[in-house]
Amino acid sequence: MKYTSVKVAKFIRRPNRFIAHVIVDNKEEIVHVKNTGRCREILQEGTTVILEEAKTSMRKTKYSIIAAYKGDVLINIDSQIPNMVVYHGIKEGKIKEIPYVTKLSKEIVYGNSRFDLYFETKDQKGFIEVKGVTLETEGIAMFPDAPTQRGCKHIYEMIKAVEEGYAGFIFFLIQMKGIKYFTPYELRDPDFAKALKLAIEKGVTVLAYDSIVYEDEITIGTPVEVRY
Incomplete structure (x- = not known):
């Protein structure tokens, strides 16, 4: 972008x-x-x-x-940009975990939440919730940097969607390069970390990608290891 x-x-x-x-x-x-x-x-x-x-x-x-x-x-640190970066990354086939998308829509209401993206492929339909990550310590990217009840709500709604047959993704876009791995910031928000671990157990896919950042541009980078 x-x-x-x-x-x-x-x-x-x-x-x-x-x-x-x-x-x-x-x-x-x-x-x-x-x-x-x-x-x-x-x-x-x-x-x-x-x-x-x-x-x-x-x-x-x-x-x-x-x-x-x-x-x-x-x-x-532009919190309005991650959704657009992931949207275009999917459109351009740069996110290998979500290939061959035939339909991609923004801001879709499901249950009591509004997910960032909805997609369809030949074999599945699903939702993607995008979280921008700006917090980094010694090469470790973490989210959130403050407690987020809204973030927890999105995760539990995503679990519900997966239980009802949809594919579900929580996508952490790390808005920088040079990251060793991503992990939820349990000390800052234990409820979010707990919800994310439960989501993984329930079949939600958690992805993290870094970004290629210039002063006037940001684009999707490459996958980053998720530790939880």
Whole structure:
């Protein structure tokens, strides 16, 4: 996925989940943060961040933070992008576990949840729930970075879908390269880790892929080992 207009800036501070202060073009600017997660290990004072310029002048903020450097690693933190990356990855045949798709739809309601993707192949119908991963420690990617009741709800709904004959996938898109393996962050959210383990036992497929990240682009990468 390509961003049309980006700029490099320096991060100063983040007073709340939605906005941050940065230095861009030698002046301080208030910008939108395209991720309501904590991102504390990424968004630190002095960090180099990548901004996307708004396509409309009607917005209160001219820019949004879409990525940041953690050392030499560029991490895309745009929480709106993982669904699109996985969607196009499937369309382009780059996700080997979901091949030969004849139908692919976004935002499909099932039960009390809205899954990110619905797909059909010659042999099966199924749902895909996509989770963007930005938290990394010593090459280990983890999710979530904060407790998520909504995430647990999606997992239990996916289990129900599998029990009713659908294929079910929980897809963790790691928004960076250089990852050794992925694991649920049990210390941060034991309920999510428990739900994910149950899902695997019940036949839900859990996948993790990394991403190829540039300052103005992110695309699907390669499979990453899942440990649980």
